[in-house]
Every structure is written in C-alpha cells, then in structure tokens.
Amino acid sequence: MTNAELIQEIEALKAELAQKDTKIAYLIEQFRLAQQKRFGKSSEGDPGQGELFNEVEELTAPVEEPVVQTIEYQRKKATRKPLPKDLPRERVVHDIEDKTCDCCGGELHQMGEDISEKLEFIPAQVKVIEHVRPKYSCRHCEQTDTVVSIKQAPVANSPIPKGYATPSLLSQIMTSKYQYGLPLYRQEAMFKQYGITLSRKTMADWMMRCATLFKPLYDRLHELILLESVIHADETTVNVVKEDKSTCYMWLYATDKLVIYDYHRSRSACCVVDFLQGYDGYLQVDGYQAYEQTEAILVGCWAHARRKFKETEIAQGKTKSGKVSWALNQIQKLYGIEKAIKDKTPQEKYVARQQKSLPVLNEFKIWLDKSALQVPPKTAMGKAIGYCLNQWSKLIVYVQDGQLSIDNNRAERAIKPFVIGRKNWLFSHTPNGAQASAMLYSLIETAKANGLTPYDYVTYCLEQLSSAETDIDNLLPWAVKAKLT
16 A cells, blocks of 8 residues: 555545544534433523623723623512402401409500401302292183293393303303313312213313404404414424314414414414514514515524524533633623613513624624634534524614513513413314414403413303403403403
C-alpha cells in the first residue's frame, strides 16, 4: 500500500469515526430528552426571570471581568386569605357562666371579643320538585254537554321536555365533567350514593341535547371572536372511538374574553381556514404549517423557541455549551422587558419594545445566523437554532403592535382544561359527542374568562333557552354578569 493510499484510508476512517461520534452524541441527547419527559419536571421557567438583567450594572461593568450576579430570595411568610364576606355566617358564642371577679367578687363587663372563623361544608342536596297543574271543568257543562272543556296551566318550560332534569341538575353534570374532569361513570356512582339511579347513557344523552340548545350561543361566540384584532390558536389530539381515524383533533381559539373549541377529524389546514372564514387580523400560533394557509398575520411564540433551547440544555447534560446558556439569557432579557411593561398601555408597550426589545432581537438574529454555520443541524442545538430561523419573521412581529403578546401562552392555558379532562375520560365515543364537548367546553371556559362561575352561568342560560323566544345576545357572559354577581 502506498503512502497516498494509506493517508486516504486514514482519512476515511477518521470521517467514519467522526460520523459515529456524531451519531452517538445524537443518541445520548435523545436518551436524556426521553428521561426528562418521563421523569423530569415539566416547568420551563427560569428563576428570577426579568430580574437577572440590569442594564445599568451590565453597561458599567468592566469588559475584561465577567459580572457575577447573585440573586437573593426572601421566603414570604404564609398568610391565610380571609374567607369571602358574602358567604352565609352563623354566629356561635362561647360565653362564660360565672361573670363575677375572682379577686373582689364584682360584676364583670365585656371589654371586647375574639373571633375565629371556621369553614363548614354542607354536602350537596338532591330534592324532587313536583310541578302540580290542577285541572278545572264546569259542573253545569258536565251535566248538559257531551264534550267537557277542561282548563289547565301550560306545561312549564324545560331544557329537556318530558324529562326530569332541571337546569341546575344539567349544569351540575356539565360542569363536573367539562370543568372538573369528572367522567360520567363516576358521576353515576356519586348519584347512586343518594339512592338515585342515573345511568351514564342518560347523562350522555342529556349533554347532547344541551349542546343542541347551546348551538346558537356557540355560533354567536364564533362570530364575535372573528371580530377581534388578535386571536391565539392551538390544537391537541382527541381519541374518538367511532371515527375511522385513530387520531382526531380539538382546535382552540382564544382571546382575553372568548374561548372557542372546534372539533375536526384531522389536523389539515382546511380546519383552521374554514373556522377563520377569511380572518385577516393577528393570529398567534406555534410553528405548525397549517396556519400558513390562512389570511391572518401570523405571530410567533417565544415560549416555543425557549422550549427548544431548554430541551438542548437537558440533552447536553453536564457538558452543555455556552451557546445554549447565551441563547436562554437573551430570551430571558426579552421576557424581563415584558414583565416590566405588563401593566402599560399598548402604545407604551410598543415604544418600550422598539427601544429595548428590538436591539436584543437584532443581536440574537446575528448570533443565530453565525451559529447555524457552526452547529450540526440534526443536534438538539441545531434544531433549536433552525426553529428560530425558520420562525424569525413571525417571532419579531410582536414588537410591531402593543396589543400582541410575546408568546402563545393564552392559547396553551385555554387548552389545558381539555387536556386535563382528557386524561380522566380518555376518549369521546362518537363524532357528535366530540362536537358537543367542543361546544360545552367553549361555554364553560368563556364563562371563566369573564369572571363568572360556570355552574351559575350554565344554569341561567339553560333556564332562558328553555323559553321559545330568547335573544342570544342577552346570554353573552358580559350581558349576564350583572345578573349573576
């Protein structure tokens, strides 16, 4: 073998070894990420976010000496919040019998009193309401006419005609499942302890019929959300037994006061395009490609970008590079600015972001472009950098309008109740059931977003919808709020 051939073979072996080293490093990263997902804590927050960066200290510190900041925390003493003033109160006086002085025998007078409050729980009560409709007829006609006229009050309005479910019972079942994630089979057992046989099939049928009643209100909420200037969107899976697809999706659209769920058999772009109906306002989303097909102005999510770098930090373990720390620090700066302007007006937020956030973003973009040439794209770090570069045009949109948020956490908060409920009831049985769930979740989460107690709101709406003529706008949460508070 000649020297040239030997050198060529050595170079080939080096290349093969480097390729294997890269593959081993990738597998180690994937193993660490899998361990974190299974056993680690899910929080991505950084301690002291928004407090780690003080521009004055940072700019005046000598360049040659690294600035080491120590964050000190003082644990706050736990204080018990007072019980609500509007709760019913029962006064129990623990008085003494002997009201004479032990020293001189004189009569004691009351100089004050100590009051301590205890919270008593009264278990739910179930009762039967008998609707009595007396019948009246004429005695004279009874003796002279073959056909006797009978007068009687009309049947009272009911959400489910000929059924024995009242608005309060239906609201209890609905909020138990869709607000607190209590499956119908558990509610069946709960009612049984009161001696009431109420099958899950009956309750499921009631929920379907309630969804039919709520359809006009749901459609009105849909119309209203499309009038908003900013919408947050997200989607998650749902298992529907009687669908021909193994995985279906629940889409979520949210603003500060509106939350709409929309069930579909797929995750295709037509789902969001059909729902938005040509909406051209701001749509804040993650990086899913389906949203690109809409006419909306897409706004990126820095929480997703940060999550990629947090995963890199986990994947790299103790050998993590300075790049991931630098990237996370830059993102923390952006969140620190947001924390400082949280209570400002949209115009004030816009000015602050132009002055403070934009320089950080420009510096971050330069670093991303440079790092993309240095980091293999298939590593966790490469994927994090690639995500930011692919989403960059959307990630910087939030600095252009003070109405916008730095991330899509509004949608993630809104979709969380459904995800938690799904862990309890696992699946929907039919597509119609999934669509009904979408409507009922929408009503409950919208009620919560407007500061209403969902049970009270649902009860009131069912009472009004039982009537033949109901103005849907009078059932919107902000129209009902004054009546329920």
